[in-house]
Amino acid sequence: MMGLKTPLLASLLGVLGVMLVAGVRDAGFLPGSPRNISRNDHDLQRIVLTAAYSYNNQSNDAFLFRPSAVRRAQRQVVKGIRYIVDLEISRTVCRKRDNNTNLSDCDFQPEGRLHQTFHCHFEVWLIPWQNKTKIQGLLCKP
Numbered sequence: 001m002m003g004l005k006t007p008l009l010a011s012l013l014g015v016l017g018v019m020l021v022a023g024v025r026d027a028g029f030l031p032g033s034p035r036n037i038s039r040n041d042h043d044l045q046r047i048v049l050t051a052a053y054s055y056n057n058q059s060n061d062a063f064l065f066r067p068s069a070v071r072r073a074q075r076q077v078v079k080g081i082r083y084i085v086d087l088e089i090s091r092t093v094c095r096k097r098d099n100n101t102n103l104s105d106c107d108f109q110p111e112g113r114l115h116q117t118f119h120c121h122f123e124v125w126l127i128p129w130q131n132k133t134k135i136q137g138l139l140c141k142p
């Protein structure tokens with residue numbers, strides 16, 4: 001029984017393997033496992049800012065938060081590019097109700113009652129040919 005099945009299975013897997021490799025080659029890059037990336041990565045800078053805007057939009061806080069540290073940043077090439085990020089955001093002195101504030105110009109709250117940092121985890125899919133940045137599962141806690 002095994003003797004009959006195994007060669008068939010092997011050739012099926014072989015065909016499948018060739019199809020997968022061909023598909024990947026068509027996509028223009030090889031998929032990989034998540035790799036650490038530099039905190040200075042240009043796309044990462046944009047991504048953590050987008051995450052902070054997303055947090056601010058969802059929060060009920062009177063003040064805006066902005067990124068204070070990146071604890072982990074990984075990139076994985078799949079269909080598009082996946083970023084896995086552990087981010088710290090801290091409360092700034094900028095009030096939400098003042099419109100059009102440039103987050104980059106907001107100082108952090110000094111040590112004291114309003115000083116607070118949250119630890120966030122999220123993932124992002126960059127789909128270059130669709131020009132889309134999609135933040136997924138943004139979760140922040142003290």
Ligand SMILES: *[C@@H]1O[C@H](CO)[C@@H](O)[C@H](O)[C@H]1NC(C)=O
Nearest residue numbers: 050053054055056057058059
């Ligand atoms: C803020 O959140 C609301 C509702 O969740 C959404 O409709 C709106 O587009 C968001 N604005 C920004 C700037 O992300």
Ligand SMILES: *[C@@H]1O[C@H](CO)[C@@H](O)[C@H](O)[C@H]1NC(C)=O
Nearest residue numbers: 035036037070071072073074
């Ligand atoms: C990736 O970064 C994390 C957090 O900075 C670190 O703990 C880990 O050792 C790094 N892994 C590699 C393979 O460099």
Ligand SMILES: *[C@@H]1O[C@H](CO)[C@@H](O)[C@H](O)[C@H]1NC(C)=O
Nearest residue numbers: 094095096097098099100101
């Ligand atoms: C901010 O925008 C809202 C609505 O667009 C407006 O009602 C409010 O007066 C603005 N606040 C400031 C400080 O400009």
Ligand SMILES: *[C@@H]1O[C@H](CO)[C@@H](O)[C@H](O)[C@H]1NC(C)=O
Nearest residue numbers: 049100101102103104105106
């Ligand atoms: C916000 O400020 C930073 C530095 O102060 C500047 O580089 C950036 O262009 C400003 N962004 C906007 C939208 O004005």
Ligand SMILES: *[C@@H]1O[C@H](CO)[C@@H](O)[C@H](O)[C@H]1NC(C)=O
Nearest residue numbers: 046127128129130131132133
């Ligand atoms: C992608 O986005 C950038 C800036 O957000 C814009 O300048 C460019 O025209 C967009 N490209 C496409 C194909 O939509």
